[in-house]
Amino acid sequence: MRMTRQRREILAVLSRTRSHPSAEEVLRQVRTTLPRVSLGSVYRNLKTLREAGLVREIVTAEGRRYDAVTAPHPHFVCERCSRVFDLARPLPPRALRRALPQGFAVSQIHLELRGTCSECGSQP
Amino acid sequence: MRMTRQRREILAVLSRTRSHPSAEEVLRQVRTTLPRVSLGSVYRNLKTLREAGLVREIVTAEGRRYDAVTAPHPHFVCERCSRVFDLARPLPPRALRRALPQGFAVSQIHLELRGTCSECGSQP
DNA sequence: ATAGAAATAAGACTCATTCTCATTTTAGGC
DNA sequence: GCCTAAAATGAGAATGAGTCTTATTTCTAT
Numbered sequence: 001m002r003m004t005r006q007r008r009e010i011l012a013v014l015s016r017t018r019s020h021p022s023a024e025e026v027l028r029q030v031r032t033t034l035p036r037v038s039l040g041s042v043y044r045n046l047k048t049l050r051e052a053g054l055v056r057e058i059v060t061a062e063g064r065r066y067d068a069v070t071a072p073h074p075h076f077v078c079e080r081c082s083r084v085f086d087l088a089r090p091l092p093p094r095a096l097r098r099a100l101p102q103g104f105a106v107s108q109i110h111l112e113l114r115g116t117c118s119e120c121g122s123q124p
Numbered sequence: 125m126r127m128t129r130q131r132r133e134i135l136a137v138l139s140r141t142r143s144h145p146s147a148e149e150v151l152r153q154v155r156t157t158l159p160r161v162s163l164g165s166v167y168r169n170l171k172t173l174r175e176a177g178l179v180r181e182i183v184t185a186e187g188r189r190y191d192a193v194t195a196p197h198p199h200f201v202c203e204r205c206s207r208v209f210d211l212a213r214p215l216p217p218r219a220l221r222r223a224l225p226q227g228f229a230v231s232q233i234h235l236e237l238r239g240t241c242s243e244c245g246s247q248p
Numbered sequence: 249a250t251a252g253a254a255a256t257a258a259g260a261c262t263c264a265t266t267c268t269c270a271t272t273t274t275a276g277g278c
Numbered sequence: 279g280c281c282t283a284a285a286a287t288g289a290g291a292a293t294g295a296g297t298c299t300t301a302t303t304t305c306t307a308t
Contacts (some may be wrong), residue, residue: 002273002274002275003274004273004274005273022264023264023265024264039264039265040265040266040267043264043265043266044266047266063264064264064265
């Protein structure tokens with residue numbers, strides 16, 4: 001994978017924030033340094049960087065967000081402002097609830113494991 | 125909320141399966157009994173039923189799926205065939221891994237808490 | 249049975265994401 | 279440093295899931 005100016009800048013943007021920006025937000029940031037970057041390139045590069053293990057995609061009900069911290073970790077999604085917060089890893093769900101920052105109220109816990117099922121795993 | 129034929133049938137479809145169908149799949153099933161139902165009605169009613177607490181929406185990287193079991197519980201998403209499997213509730217992540225059905229391989233664990241953050245919670 | 253409110257089917261619309269393609273950039277060998 | 283083939287880019291078209299609009303139909307409470 002070529003480390004182009006666009007990719008370097010996308011990574012830089014993601015590295016200097018913990019706000020889990022959307023693709024549009026990444027574009028806005030990247031354009032402050034590289035004004036001609038297209039939205040298509042941002043999407044294409046977020047995918048490439050994700051496949052290279054340098055970026056993590058977080059799918060929430062509010063849309064896809066991006067993160068330069070690739071180790072899987074729990075998130076807290078505010079259902080009002082849609083912001084995504086990181087939580088310390090790894091904690092059992094009960095402790096998680098206690099470990100939440102002051103004033104955060106949980107309405108729903110969603111635990112999703114991803115991988116291959118037995119049927120697909122036994123196929124070539 | 126009126127319990128119309130369409131809504132009753134959507135609920136029936138979701139109740140008689142554990143396959144977490146997409147809206148399109150629900151439409152296909154519902155049309156075997158009510159052939160004139162529109163996709164718009166399915167979406168509208170899935171939303172209404174969700175707001176009434178009778179249906180749960182599961183957002184995965186592969187799209188939105190629907191479930192008549194509304195209690196939050198962990199899911200296993202097969203990254204190859206996209207099927208969503210239910211897992212027994214509530215288990216700490218470590219035990220979850222052990223509790224997985226034979227032959228299921230986990231590549232990623234995604235824990236998402238939803239609710240309101242402190243900033244939004246302190247606003248009217 | 250009827251009227252008013254709510255729900256419906258059909259299709260137009262929106263908007264995030266992906267695709268296409270002509271042009272530009274990059275990295276490696278000279 | 280220069281050249282070349284492969285890879286990446288920008289621009290805009292295309293896709294597709296989900297939402298909205300509207301005229302018509304169906305409920306349900308009286």
